[in-house]
Amino acid sequence: MTAVLEVKEVSKVYGAGAGKVVAVDAVTLGLSKGEVLLIMGPSGSGKTTLLSIMGCILRPTSGEVRVAGKMVTTLGEEELPDIRKNHIGFVFQAFNLFPSLTAAENVELVLRLKGYDRKKIKAQALELLDKVGLVKRAGLYPADLSGGEKQRTSFARALAGDPPIILADEPTANLDSRTGREVLTLLRTLAEAAGKAIAIVSHDPKAEELAHRVVFLEDGRLKT
Ligand SMILES: Nc1ncnc2c1ncn2[C@@H]1O[C@H](COP(=O)(O)OP(=O)(O)O)[C@@H](O)[C@H]1O
Ligand SMILES: [Mg+2]
DSSP: OOEEEEEEEEEEEEEOOOOOEEEEEEEEEEEEOOOOEEEOOOTTSSSHHHHHTTTSSSOOOOOEEEEETTTTTTTTTHHHHHHHHHHHEEEEETTOOTTSSOHHHHHHHHHHHHOOHHHHHHHHHHHHHHHHHHHGGTTGGGGOOOOHHHHHHHHHHHHHTTEEEEEEESSTTTEEEEHHHHHHHHHHOOOOOOOOEEEEOOOOHHHHHHHHHEEEEETTEEOO
16 A cells, blocks of 8 residues: 655754764654554654654654655755645644633634635534534533543644644543543544544553554664
């Protein structure tokens, strides 16, 4: 199967001289439509750095990144936001919701930033919240949502614009076990029913059960 996201020999070096850290070391990896790929590894092994490179949030020091067959490593800074907007939804561990906006408004904000037609945004936000099973809670503020509901809201936001690739960094780290399983099941459904290509970073044994494929990072290197 052809990968919708490919990294080839990517490395990331932070700092220089004695304080230099090789966070990701010559990693080659592909992510295909319809799969949930789990990236595991101890703390500090480079998982967040690798996921950020895959999400075009961070540039590698060396190596290539291709999104939908297009080489992005050679693109200018001004072209990267479009690649992210059209291809990638990112879910963060800490949810990153705006506390003063309702769940629906949090999603609407992203749709607005992505340049969607203002008249359609309210309906689209509700549609996205419906996809993650949260439409009934759309009018609530983050403080009134459970951890799982907050994480679902951040998934709804990541789905805005229907990106083919979803990347999630420790999406269950702040959730209880049952809610974590719900969120992981949702990811698997998004891969299998909607054909999304999904990569998640997690230590969660439940993620291992639900993923189609697991890779391990150690000191920035992919273990085989
Ligand atoms: N912005 C940064 N500047 C310097 N070092 C960093 C930075 N981000 C991460 N690192 C270092 O890179 C290594 C990998 O970090 P990270 O990708 O966050 O690993 P993980 O997500 O697996 O815990 C660690 O040694 C970490 O201290
Ligand atoms: Mg991390």
